[in-house]
Amino acid sequence: MNIQLRGIHKHFGKVHANNDIHLKFEEGQIVGILGENGAGKSTLMKILSGFQSASSGDILVDGNLITYRGPLDMIAHGVGMLQQDPLDVGAFTVLENFMYGANYQTVLNRRQALQDLHNYTARFGFDLDPLRSISSLSIAQRQQLEIVRLLALGVKTLILDEPTTGISGEQKAILFNTLKYLANEEGMIVLFVSHKLEDVVELCHRVAVLREGRVIGERAMPVTTHELVQMMFGDVLKPQTRAQLDLTKSPSVITMTDVTLTDKRLEMPNINLALRAGEVIGFAGLDGSGQSLVLRGLVGLERIQDGHVHVNGRDLTNNPYKAHLQAGVTFCAAGRVEEGLVAGLSLTEHFALFAMSDPFIDWSSAQTQMNHKIEHYKIRGKSHDLIEALSGGNQQRVLMALLPQQPIALVLENPTRGLDVDSARWIWQQLLTRRDTGAGIVFSSPDLDELVAYSDRIIVFYAGKMVEVPNVRQTNVEELGRMIGGQFESYEVA
């Protein structure tokens, strides 16, 4: 089969996530879909696999224009997607998951399914016990199950979204062998969404690179990593905005000592990190490489498995977030309305909640103070408006208005996510004002310009590893891009 995308556009509100995408995928090819966060690669793959609809544009399979209403229709057209978090049902067994979606006539044929499952797993050397429950499997095993399930449904084009995150080297080898076999021997199309340059170099026949919703270029492999990095990240960096400060005498405001953090996918042992007063540390790396885990670990929102977190010298290891807050450390999550602001509460109520502490609330005082904030921070909204009635930029302003004036430290997940240039600049003005009064700031961002512009130090995250950029003032896109892509043999682990 072959697949052709013609003029695909996708809008999310004001965001133009896919902008006039034209791509063609031929039988037997493994194509790497590359791009930094927010480049639009996941959106495009979701459209192709039927999880989302395009705002406009055509999909052609074998030259025929197709229509679809959901993933099932696309599977019928031969296109299946393996999500980063496999879409399996945790309480069910491997066999039951293998069977769902299959086209049985009313009655399930377990024996036939068992035979099919066995044939597939034997062919690819997968280790899948049909009677184990999903919740006891590793990510790699769940991926394997999803792959054989999609194959059994007759899929001829397999899309994989960041499949090598959270699986071992050995499991990766099995996965890659399987993918190569499927492409070379069975003529399947494999679309491999990734930011890991080594994986792309090892596996793909071709690459298509997306940036800011457009296809920046297509290349047949081999291509140098230099060229890949340049295509993914562009080549101009805005300059650093501030003079280099000597922070060596500045006291540490938050430290992590020999900390171990883990989540479903990552295991991060031996983290040592010190944020100094007046310092800005930027966390670079693709989403899910461990930045959020560390940021949340710093403020008591992730369990510290081992080691210690100190705030101004006080041991706050595994104390609740409230204790960090009282010690002067404020955290802001990336999702404003999901985590940070409460839909259904007014601006005044937010102010009273966060900035006042009396057991009884003086509502008129709260309103007056919120009105001052609204004026001072130029928030477009009224104090009695519900927070969800405000635009994203104004919601971010409310968060800024609520931040304490002289915090010890600010811990920020992607503080300018979804904001336009002016709003983003305004946010940084506010943050830098706090920095200048001695607050330490640590933030994560997918935006290299933002990282280089504001950070005194940059730490790159890659699959749970942390590596510090040796000299932020002299770094360039090439260096950062390589590190984000996992090529940092010559650098020291932070």
Added chain:
Amino acid sequence: MRTRLGLIQLVAVIASVILSLSISALLLVSIGRNPLEVAQVIWDGSFSDLNRLAGVFNFWIPFTLASLGLVVTFRAGLWNIGVEGQMMFGAIFASGVALFVNAPSIVTIPLAIISAMVGGLLWAVVVGLLKTRLGVHEIFGGVALNALANVFTNFLVSNLWSPAGGNALDTGPFPPHALLPEFSPTFTTNITLIILVLLSFIVLTVALWGSRWGLELKATGKNARSALLLGVPTERISLSAFAICGILAGIGGAYRVLFTFDTLRPLVSGGIGFLAILVVLLVNHQVILVPLITFIFAAVMFGSTRLKIRMQLDSSLAEVLQGLLVLLVMLSSGLRKRIESMRQAG
């Protein structure tokens, strides 16, 4: 904008009331009864004399206490189905004092009520801890603890607290010094408890509106994750909501045994907790409306007990009416939200 929305809501509620009354009337007409006559019987059943009114209050007291408690948990986003069990445990603790403390009324009754508060609180906090510590959803925890409370009551009634030569249907009447007194032979209800209910109502209204705790409760209910980042100790807030609901429900349970029945018996809460859930859904978590709505419900419920004698109609007609009302009010609010979101999208 806000006042217009409030107006739409009011109109929707009134329309729902009219519609549910009409449907009930149609039901009655279809079986050949005159709806107006039925309404007259219900009205007389509740308001024809002081003693009937007292009957309404006797239902209203535990009912309102449970409803007030539920407003608190619902505000925190918690479906405290366990309120029935919390009433039963209040009743059990009060019964223990009534049966075994031999002291003047002035000591026994306050002690019984305080014990009931403790009993309700304990049973509610178990649900709360299951939820916050072990991740057991409060609906499942509540259902399980309701069943346990029921089994435990049966065990007490038929074994441990069964009177010698008793019938094993109840504990036998409590001694007079442990019973809540009637106001007068013509107005057979307990004024102190009515005042206590009104006081709880006022305190709760003020606390929910003006206290930091009330605001934290609301934030936790709307979005616990965000609330946590805004410095709300969400776990403690959830537990406090369960505790307060348990205390109020416990007093309600005490009233059932120390006044309504004079004994501990199975199913002592009589489904009041579940009816209270309907009330809270109906008032949309607004505490200010609770005593009024519970009074109307109590009047209809109590008045309909006469339908059987007067018109050979089953008193469950009242429940049909209330069920319809709640269903339609919720339907109208669902419809309203849909229209609003469609308007925003379009």
